[in-house]
Amino acid sequence: MVAFRKMHGLGNDFVVLDARPRPLPLPAETVRALADRRRGVGCDQVIVIEPPRSPGTDAWMTIRNPDGSEAEACGNATRCVAALLMDEAGKDRVALGTLGGTLRAERRPGGLVAVDMGTPRLAWHEIPLAREMDTLHLPLARDGVSDPAACSMGNPHATFFVPDVAALDIATLGLSLEHDPLFPARANIGFAQVVAPDRIRLRMWERGAGITLACGSGACAAVVNAHRRGLAGRSAAVVLDGGELNIAWGEDGRVTMTGPVAEVFTGVIDLPAIAEARAA
Structure with a gap:
């Protein structure tokens, strides 16, 4: 036992x-x-x-x-x-x-x-992606979503920015996108709605797990990718299905995640x- x-x-x-x-x-x-x-x-x-x-x-x-x-x-x-x-x-x-x-x-x-959580890895081979490309704009789309940004927080993430995350069929989209050939190691898929420069609503499909109520590394990736896109500041409250995490991407390049x-x-x-x- x-x-x-x-x-x-x-x-x-x-x-x-x-x-x-x-x-x-x-x-x-x-x-x-x-x-x-x-x-x-x-x-x-x-x-x-x-x-x-x-x-x-x-x-x-x-x-x-x-x-x-x-x-x-x-x-x-x-x-x-x-x-x-x-x-x-x-x-x-x-x-x-x-x-x-x-x-x-x-x-x-x-x-x-x-x-x-360390420093985000932003190069295509660090995430990893299947071939060289701009990690801020991936040539990837499904019904209702397109143009994600990608980074690694020690594990691979792709973040789609959408106007209304509640309108998406996360189960269908997540399963398909996790296994896209663009991700040789599969990927965690985030669907982010930027409510304000310091607040993001996020839903996650986790690689190998499916829809989860929260994903810490996914919340970090959402803030990193939102800031890279000019959509948010370097710190934000990320509201997941299970509650709220506070994410800060410091000027030293390191990402800190705080929660219960x-x-x-x-x-x-x-x-x-x-x-x-x-x-x-």
């Missing part, structure tokens, strides 16, 4: 496993079983806390999507894991290693956690058994 925590950031929810005491092999079918909202625990991502892999970090964070694939970064999960580690160590700052780079987090007043975290419940689970039960 393995202990787990169910946590979320603005409804973007996670099953968090601690693999620091001992390794936890997680084949794709086990991840899919854990993430299943009817036959498992249910989540947008399965998060595994592992021993640090580099000096100056407190732990390594592995991020698994509901389809079993691995993601490079997740801002909301980083806040959740950072809150756990800060409580555990009795300190106000931690650093997490991820495939997308080292993410540093700290406590903020009001129970909030801020994460330094919550622990919903804890439990124990038999990992092999849950995978077998789902397959039956």
